[in-house]
Amino acid sequence: MSMRIGYGFDSHAFKPGVPLIIGGLPIEHPEGLAGHSDGDVLLHAITDALLGAVSAGDIGTFFPPNDPRWKGAASKVFLETALEEVATAGYKIVNVDTVLVLAKPKIVPIAGELRERVAELLGVKPGEVGIKAKTPEGLNQDGVAVAHATVLLESVKLVDAPARMVAAAEVEDEIDKVVKGLVGDAHDISALGRKRPPFDTDDIT
Template sequence: MTTIALIMAAGSGTRTGLDFPKQYLEMSGETVLRRTVRGFLDADGIDHVLVVINPRDEDLYKEAVAGLDLLPFAPGGDTRQDSVRNGLEALAPLAPDQVLIHDAARPFFTPDLINRCLAALKDHTAVLPAQPMVDTLKSVDGDRITGTVDRDSVVAAQTPQCFRYGPIMEAHERFRGRPVTDDIALAELAGIPVQWIAGEAGNTKITTREDVKIITSQELTDIRTGLGFDVHAFADDRDMWLGGVQIPYERGLKGHSDADVALHAITDAILGAIGEGDIGTHFPPSDDQWKGASSDRFLAHAASLVTERGGRIANIDLTIMCEAPKIGPHREAMRQRIGEIVGLDPSRVSVKGTTTEKLGFTGRREGIAAQAITTVRLPE
């Protein structure tokens, strides 16, 4: 008995708000697609795995599944139904007995679900994992409620949808061009009896922008906090840069780079959160290549180290300490610029200005100090 998993990965996933297909989203150091494929490769009873992709995504696909033992991919079609049929046709030379058709964007299934699907498929031509409804369901007409649906009579369909290969291949050929929502609907049209089994609450599909936010937050459970502090003296004949923004002021700050004390403090906070030393480790002042360099390069580098680890910056809290210049008029511009540099929504960036009540070097207007705290989320 030959059983093949057919992974559907040809969609564009536009509802996620991503600028690339959601199946290539990285979570915990691997893409959604790779996690899904590995789940089937590691499952008992699955002989082969074939992925259906958009040919335009071939480079993304090859990178995502590098090193995995897969059948050659099949090209997707104009609709999901076309894509499934293309995949089924690609399997024909192997003459499989059974096929499990699964959405690439459902990476959280367990081996137990696959085992139960295969067990049910021994006695049935088509098997659907599904979840009973918990919420009360209402029928509507426009913006009006028209009735209550018996929730005991409906279930929420999941994948993998499992079939004997011959009948589902025949159904796809017979109803070619007939629009349906899933492969079970085609089985219904063809008169194939469908057995449903309990699905899994965790077997969710990544569909919307909110799904992406929730899932990536759940995956990044190693929460780190970093503290950064920096000081620069005032200098004549230099432009004043603070928080990535040029500030109109009669003096600038003394330093090997542009001396943006605010960005330096944030950079050190991020590096501290991930245990990567300090700004001088990565950009030593003894190296002439950094003379006069824009400090946004330092901050962008620190942020990229977080991304390389599969993590993200959750927030930045910056305090700038000086008698002058005034920070308030430039606060929003700084928030926007810092967010741009690290790829963070400005709502997650706080910029505060304070004085030291004319005490110390800042009170004597000899320079500016800055302190930053940042929270970073990393995969375990």
């Protein structure tokens, strides 16, 4: 079994007039997060962590910010692509840990709901997702939301491999029997309606 660790980071400035979505969860707040997509800073960080863990690039590799197709797109689309890359590489999520850094809104009152939503999007249990929040004291970034994410992956076991090996061995045995029957053994051709000619001692030249 092999393990992989991925780290992701993202930040977006607050902007009036747009909805605030964090971790795929709509949150009541006067301002949302500016971005080419829906500005979901948490899902962006998790997406980058997943892609980085399997060396698949970053979110910009798959969804360039200058591509109009992704204008206002839901960030769960980005996350689903990262999950596909993880599965293709032969891994699955063990756990995810995140830190949100923002002055407001307060995350603690909705941390449980946020954890459940992120777990649902990732296809894991809520207990496998960590959601923490810090205020940006002394950082002079009250108008910005920052997210850090770390993921741990493990390789997927091929539980049916022994069964496939047994089946392959059985097929090989059958092939061996057929081959021996064709070239390795004496045949009785009487069943085919033919008879062996008798040996004529007078026909010796």
